[in-house]
Amino acid sequence: MSEKKILPLSEMQTNQKGRIRTYSVQGLLKQKLYNMGFVPGSEILMVRTAPLMDPIEVMIQNYFVTIRKDEAKIIEVEVI
Amino acid sequence: MIKVALAGQPNCGKSTIFTMLSGVNQHIANYPGVTVDKKTAYLSHGGEKIEVVDLPGTYSFSSFSLEERVAKNYLIDENPDVILNIIDASNIKRSLYLTFQLLELGRPVVIVLNMMDVAKRRGLDIDAGKLSEMLKVRVVEAVGSRNIGKKDILSSILEANSHKATGFEINYEELEPYIARFTEKISIESEIAPRWFAIKALEADDTVLAKAGIPKEEMDAQYKKIHSEHNIDIDSFLAAIRYQSADYLYHKSVKEASEKKETLTSKADKIILNRWLAFPFLAGVIYLVYQLSIVLGYKLTNYTWPYLAMVKNFIISILPEPQFIDVPMLTDFGIWMTNSALALLNYVPIFLILFALIAIIEDIGYMPRIAFILDRLFKRFGLHGQSTLPLVLGGAFIGGCAVPGIMATKGIADDRARLATILTVPYMNCLAKVPFYALLLGAFFEGQMTTMMFFISTVTIFIALSVARIITLTFLKNRETAPFVMELPPYHLPTLKGVVLRSFQRVWLYIKKVGSIVLAVAVVLFVLLQFPGASDEVVSEMRADADAALVKFDQTAKKTQYYETLKDKENVYKLVNLYNSYRAQKMIASSPEAAEKLDVAFREANPVLFGFISPDDADQKKINREVRGLARASQTILNKLKSEKIETSFLGMFGKSLEPVTQFAGFDWRVNVAFLSSFAARESAVATIGSIYESGKTDARAEEAISEDGLYTPLHAVAMLIFMILTPPCIATMIVVRMQSGSYKWMVFAIFFPMLLGVVMASVFFNIGMLFSLTGVQTMFAFYLFMLASAIILGFVKGKSINWKGGYLEKNQ
Incomplete structure (x- = not known):
């Protein structure tokens, strides 16, 4: 078994799968991220990057959501 | 009467269910004090009268957006008898997140599993009975787009209404003692379960804390205490438990086909959102919308115009006849009002097609994808990917209306981007500007109409972007911004009924606006133009x-x-x-x-x-x-x-008094009069010019009259076009700006900033054109290049970006 690989969501490669780790977030972004299903322990799949390289599209809780890299970089993901 | 609240997450097909239940019999109003649409329908089933209110689609009941606050307040204040929770059957897991919060309200709930056909196609075998058993509520299967499930829904509403709610509860584990304590503590006179208030209080929900009279400081202390004692962050903990419960329920009640097929949406997005194909595809969609609505719509007006002319001839025939050159005032007035009204009605075919196309793009699910494709671009100018829809409605494809455009900004959670969008939408080409363009182009640029129209329709986006960047770097610098996290919903075929209904509703809204404001303004203008009269x-x-x-x-x-x-x-x-x-x-x-x-x-x-x-x-x-x-x-x-008469009229005098300033742009008093009347309603510019030039031939269109007149050159026309492109919003738009921005300050800004910009730009390019003896088209092209360059340069100016980690003072810091 290789070592656990942990990186910010914004740096995941297309088609890479991961699990969201506990991350620290405040304010409006916190409410929004939790409401949209970015809760620790959830599986997440990097689907694609927008044609202009930002934002990104991910699959979480079985649906697709787009998030800017600025916001995605605070979410820590363990690659699986 | 049974009061039913229709609740559900965005993109769950709530509006198709609402349309299925109500038919065309919908009443649209606003929720008190805000501009969120409130659709209500009255129907009856089994001898019972039912009132259905369509709540705004929300992912949750936090206070993230205006919609969430509106939906929450409605549920608390209006005490609906039954909550009809629409769920996207193909996306049950996430939908349940909201469902749990609805169930906690302690009111009777009926769950509608919508889009069952999509779920089946995706190989999902949903056991509705099991779901119903676990959630202890009625679960109805439906396909809103195909009218399946109406009867079941209605009878379930009646049943749910005659039974007490069955107290479904999620176990929030470590938080339960705190919930219990708050349940005791809070006493709010309401039909809603105290437990719901307790949970919301723990979430430090402003609305609930205010209602319960709990000071925010007390909650902050509580928050810290829980954090230190249990190492729990309440928001994260609640969300995690809700999602875990949803996951548990999902796996208990849904069997996924063993081999997962790639969905149509995924396949389509591989092309539509592909790095290389996304832009050509988007450009194609925009081109198609433009061709179908504006080009085809304009051709249609050639067929509808004779009917309007017939109406006009009829009205003239019943007015008192002129005695040679003595035209009775009543006749003048009647013709004036008819002209004002018909000038607008002439463009109804364009409206119908445009609004239908926009409804189709919305229903298919392409709108958020446009945001996905373009967000990076908009972000550079301080806007948001979600600014796309307001700008499109405002007239990104030439011909929209600033009123619905500005109203659509309410969905933008980012306050700065929202205000910037509100203030830039009026720069887009509203449909009422189109007749004016058409008039001038028809009169001065008949051969180059396509080229000129291309300039006009695309230069607006550069102007809007430049203005957005300038105001977000200056006036709006310190406004709050918000995260960009948006669902990309599965593609759906739009329903004919839904599209036609929305298109007609929007056109009707426009006509109503015409009926009230524009005609009222026409009366005022008539007076201002008629008096004191010729010497x-x-x-x-x-x-x-x-x-x-x-x-x-x-x-x-x-x-x-x-x-x-x-x-x-x-x-x-x-x-x-x-x-x-x-x-x-x-x-x-x-x-x-x-x-x-x-x-x-x-x-x-x-x-x-x-x-x-x-x-x-x-x-x-x-x-x-x-x-x-x-x-x-x-x-x-x-x-x-x-x-x-016009020259000596009040408006003429005012127009003349402006000549010292406007002469630099080549505007004489007549043009000033036309623009002055256009501030009241842009439509009036055409009506006024039409009337000033009205040659009395009841059948002639104003284009012919103006080009025959020979007073202006194409260069004059370009200066007028530039001013019109930049001209301030009409009265209705100003009122909406005031409503959506919440202050008169912004309304005043929205009036005078464009006016200043318009006069300056028109003067500069009129003089450049004169100086270098450019043709009208060349001058327009110079203006176009200038705006393009300005947008590109401003796009590289860096704005203040938010560091999310440390950017906020928060309750739990």
């Missing part, structure tokens, strides 16, 4: 001209056998009117047969006088020639009188 000197001069023309006619008539009839002045007036009316109707006659029918009808109604219009013998021919001369003379005199 006595001019009037008597004109009368002398008229008398001379009449004497000339009389002398010729004397030499004919018909003098008996034509001795009477009344008959002469009648003859002139008859001639004008006949010409007008002959113009719009669609075929030779129709023209022949017209002749017969006229001859029957006026057997004697019509002889002079369609002459047979030599004497009649002689008189015919004179009648035509007389009609021409009266027209010339009336036109002179009219422009005399």
Whole structure:
């Protein structure tokens, strides 16, 4: 078994799968991220990057959501 | 009456269910104090009357967005008897997140599993019975787009109404003691379960804390205490438990097909959102929308115009007849109002197509994808990917309306981007500007219409972006911004009913606006243009001209056998009117047969006088020639009188007083008058110009009148176009800006900033054009390049970006 690989969501490669780790977030972004299903322990799949390289599209809780890299970089993901 | 609240997450197909239940019988209003649409329908089932209110789609009941607050307040204040929770059957897991919060309200809930067909296609085997058993509520399967499930939903509502809610509870583990404590502590007079209030209080929900009279500081302390004792962050903990519970329920009640097929949406997005294909595809969609709505719509107006002209002719026919050059005030007023109304109604075909296309793009699910494709670009200018829809509605494809555009900004959670969008939407090409463009292009650029229209329709986006960047770097610098996290919903085929209904609703909204504000303004303008009126000197001069023309006619008539009839002045007036009316109707006659029918009808109604219009013998021919001369003379005199009247009118005086400033842009008082009236409602610019130039031929369109006039060059026209592109919003838009921005300050800004910009730009490019003797098209191109360059340069100016980690002072810090 290789070592656990942990990186910010914004740096995941297309088609890479991961699990969201506990991350620290405040304010409006916190409410929004939790409401949209970015809760620790959830599986997440990097689907694609927008044609202009930002934002990104991910699959979480079985649906697709787009998030800017600025916001995605605070979410820590363990690659699986 | 059973009060039913329709709740669900965005993109769950809530509106198709609402339309299925209500049919066309929907009432649209606003929730009190805000501009969120509130759709209500009244229906009856099994002898019971049911009121259905469509709540805004929300992912949760936090206070993230206006929609969430509106939905929450409605549920707390209005105590609906039954909550109808719509769930996207193909996306149950996430949908349950909201469902749990609805169930915690302790009101009877009916769950509608919508889009069952999509779920089946995706190989999901949903056990509705199991779901119903676990959640202890009624679960109905439905396909809103195909009218499946209406009866079941209605009878479930009746059943749910006659039973008590069955207290479904999620176990929040470590938080339960705190929930219990708050349940005791909070006493709010409401049908809603105290447990729900307790949970919301723990979430530090402003609305609930205010209602319960718990100070925010107390909650903050509580928050810290829980954090230190249990190492729990309440928000994260609640969300995690809800999602875990949803996951548990999902796996208990849904069987996924063993091999997962790639969904159609995924396949389609591989092309539509592909790095290389996304832009060509988007450009294609925009081009198609433009072709279908504006180009085809404009062609359609050629077919609908004759009908409107018929209405106009009819109205003129029932107004008091003019006595040669003495036109009764009532007749003038009637024609003025008819012109004002018809100038707008003429564009209804374009509206219908445009709004239908936008509804289709919305329903398919392409709108958030446009945001996905373009967000990075918009972000550079301080806007948001979600600014796309407001800008498109405002007229990104040429021809929209700032009112729905600005109203659509309410969905933008980012306050700075939202305000910037509100203030830039009015720069887009609203449909009411289109007639004005069409008028000037038709008059001055007939051969280059396509090129000019391309410049006009695309330059607006550069202007909007430049203005957005400038105001977000200056006036809006310190406004709060919000995260960009947006669902990309599965693609859905739109339903014909939904699209047609929305298109008509939006057109109706527009017509209502026309009916009230624009016509009211038309009355005011009429007064301002009519008074104090031409001087006595001019009037008597004109009368002398008229008398001379009449004497000339009389002398010729004397030499004919018909003098008996034509001795009477009344008959002469009648003859002139008859001639004008006949010409007008002959113009719009669609075929030779129709023209022949017209002749017969006229001859029957006026057997004697019509002889002079369609002459047979030599004497009649002689008189015919004179009648035509007389009609021409009266027209010339009336036109002179009219422009005399406008020049000396209140509005004319004001327009003249502006000439020292506007002369730099080449605007004379007439143009000023037209623009002044356009501030009231852009539509009025065309109506005013049309009326100023109205040659009295009831059938002529203003384009012809202006180009025949010869007073302006194409360069003048370009200066006018530039000003019109930048011109401030109409009254209705100003009111909406005030509503959505919440302050008069921004409304005033929205009026004067564009006005200043417009005069400056028009002056600069008018003078550049003069200086280098450029043609109109070249000057327009120079303006275009300037705006393009300005947008590109401003796009590289870095704005203040938010560091999310440390950017906020928060309750739990």
